[in-house]
Amino acid sequence: MEIALQIKMNEKLFLRNPELSALGKKIIQHSIQLIHKNGFESFTFKKLAADIGTTEASIYRYFENKHRLLIYIAAWYWSWLEYRVSVNTMNIKDPAVRLKRVIKLLTAVVEDDIKTTYFNEDILHQIIIAEGTKAYLTKHVTEDNKDQLFKPYKDLCAKIGEIILDYNPKYKYPKSLASTLIEVAHFQNFFMHNLPSLTDFGKDKDESKIVAFLEDLVFSSIKN
Amino acid sequence: MEIALQIKMNEKLFLRNPELSALGKKIIQHSIQLIHKNGFESFTFKKLAADIGTTEASIYRYFENKHRLLIYIAAWYWSWLEYRVSVNTMNIKDPAVRLKRVIKLLTAVVEDDIKTTYFNEDILHQIIIAEGTKAYLTKHVTEDNKDQLFKPYKDLCAKIGEIILDYNPKYKYPKSLASTLIEVAHFQNFFMHNLPSLTDFGKDKDESKIVAFLEDLVFSSIKN
DNA sequence: CATACTTGATAGCTTTACTATCTTTTTAGA
């Protein structure tokens, strides 16, 4: 049995759906590799075209520009994370256990037994850590938001907020704590690897330390 | 009596010290305005030159490129914040009170009685919220870090970490909590204004709500 | 087998991101 994870993406994220053609999939696959290798700033459609063996014009048929492609990749990532949160918290009654699962999922990409995608999810996780915020830290965030481009991120956040409320219905900041959790998981990871003196995990570079910090942070806050 | 705040900046941040000439000051002043108005992505030295009434070449004599200029502005901001933290926590014994002062300083620019700079600090605060992380979210963060470009950020973080330890010497994550506090203060502000459903303050857009959230977050964590 | 759609190939245009050089103006100090 072959399982392919198909995530339904907002039509506004692309000009032509990259999931529906070989070239489209190559664009996503090679984008992730190139952005990971050289960073988003030095990433261009010309370089991407050369890497794939196609032309710049062909890529512009799929995405308006490289920023839209980044939003697409980020949206895919958030949808995928929400899916994994759903799967991993299913049938678990205890909200504390569910929250701990969420924290683990946010912090590191755990090896899945089923290979669901045509690209490396761990690399995807890494580029979201380093480049993900650039998707919305722009002057056109409001228009992009109106086009629902950040819906997967907001859905994930809402879902985590629900779990927080399940644990403690009286907690006053479920949504802010959820978005904080997501961002801090990424930032602490980036700092640990790149600006270690901003963290307490510089020496060992161990992701489980971030998990411990986040668990401490979240559970102290929501304990009444 | 005239008080001018002179912050000693790392020599590697610029080619020619912008604080030491009228043109240099104009570069900083107009950069802040332009980045605030149009965002860092659409900001160019050509536009900046036109805005000032000088030439592109003249600006390149002060800064290698626009990214270095952003790092300069960010470094100035962090130094300024650290200075304000020092002043505002001076002579206060109670670490709880000191921490609360820090949280307020991180969250909003309080009107100062003394005008110390030639640009609007509130606008500076806003551009750091929206663009500040782009200073270090790059592929060359490690080299930039070796050149000490992020020292003001790290110093501020260390100082806040110290205050956290003063409050509770047994707390295990002072540095991570400090960097979290700084970043979350900014992100929650950005979300509140631009992606309000990611926060619990969307309706009123009131900075004091962020302060309350951060106080709750920090003090629950560090209470033993 | 026809035709609609996708991709490739090529060209071109504006803007960005610089570097170089020469002249004029400003400034600092002897």
Added chain:
DNA sequence: TCTAAAAAGATAGTAAAGCTATCAAGTATG
């Protein structure tokens, strides 16, 4: 106050980025 050196202005030029347009070739589908 004169002088020289430093800063700023003026101008030009180049490579790459960020697109858009057009037409031909290949491929899928009914």
